[in-house]
Amino acid sequence: MPWIKQEDCTGCGICIDQCRVHAISMGNSTAHINMDICIRCGTCHDVCPQEAVRHDSELIPFEVESNIEQTRELLKNFESEDERRQFLGRMIKHFNKEKIVAEKSIKKIQTMIAEE
Ligand code: SF4
Numbered sequence: 001m002p003w004i005k006q007e008d009c010t011g012c013g014i015c016i017d018q019c020r021v022h023a024i025s026m027g028n029s030t031a032h033i034n035m036d037i038c039i040r041c042g043t044c045h046d047v048c049p050q051e052a053v054r055h056d057s058e059l060i061p062f063e064v065e066s067n068i069e070q071t072r073e074l075l076k077n078f079e080s081e082d083e084r085r086q087f088l089g090r091m092i093k094h095f096n097k098e099k100i101v102a103e104k105s106i107k108k109i110q111t112m113i114a115e116e
C-alpha cells in the first residue's frame with residue numbers, strides 16, 4: 001500500500017493529477033492518500049519526482065513499535081504477575097491470528113494469480 005512521506009513531499013501535485021480514482025488530495029501543502037478510495041495501482045509511486053511515495057514495507061518497524069507500545073499501555077491494566085502473563089499470552093495469540101490471516105490471504109491471492 002502506498003503512503004506519502006510528508007517531509008519529502010513538495011506538494012507539486014503531479015500524483016494528484018495522475019491518480020485515476022482521485023484518491024490523493026492536498027492538505028497543508030503536501031499530498032495525502034485516502035486509502036478507502038485508493039486502488040493500489042502504484043502510479044503515484046512511479047510519477048513522484050521526490051520519491052515521496054513510499055512502499056509499505058518501510059512502515060514495518062513503526063508498526064511493530066506501535067504494537068509494542070499498545071501492548072505496554074494495555075499491560076498497565078494488570079497488576080498481578082499471573083494476570084500480566086495471561087494478558088501477554090493473549091496479545092501473542094492476537095498477533096499470531098493476524099499472521100495466520102495474512103498467510104492464508106497470501107496463499108489465496110497466489111492461487112488467484114495461478115488461475116489468471
Ligand atoms: S508527486 Fe510526490 S512530491 Fe508531488 S505532491 Fe505527490 S507525493 Fe508530493
Ligand code: SF4
Binds near residue numbers: 002020024040042044
Ligand atoms: S496507488 Fe494508484 S489509486 Fe492509489 S493513490 Fe496512488 S495513484 Fe491513486
